[in-house]
Amino acid sequence: MQHITDFNPWLPDTQQVSPAREGGNGQIHQPGQFQNVIWQTRARVPDGFETALVAALEEIFEQGAEELEQIVSALNQRRLFDRSGQPWNEAAFREFLHVNGF
Structure with a gap:
């Protein structure tokens, strides 16, 4: 095998x-x-950043978030910022998803 x-x-x-x-x-x-x-x-x-992001997104969706604004806000409240350590905004998160295909 x-x-x-x-x-x-x-x-x-x-x-x-x-x-x-x-x-x-x-x-x-x-x-x-x-x-x-x-x-x-x-x-x-997937690296540690990607794994943490996916885990956080699963929790955020389970809590009922559906709009991009809610998702970005919840990520920032968890202090799970982008790869450069900056808080997410809607445009940056949308671009991240577009490039990474999540």
């Missing part, structure tokens, strides 16, 4: 500032060349 990793090692690191305009044709799967791994769209394991 082969070990299955929790990310797709053949994907390029997508830590780019702006999202790509085209898909990664040939990057996710090339028939017959790679094992079909479970985490097809993940080039790496």
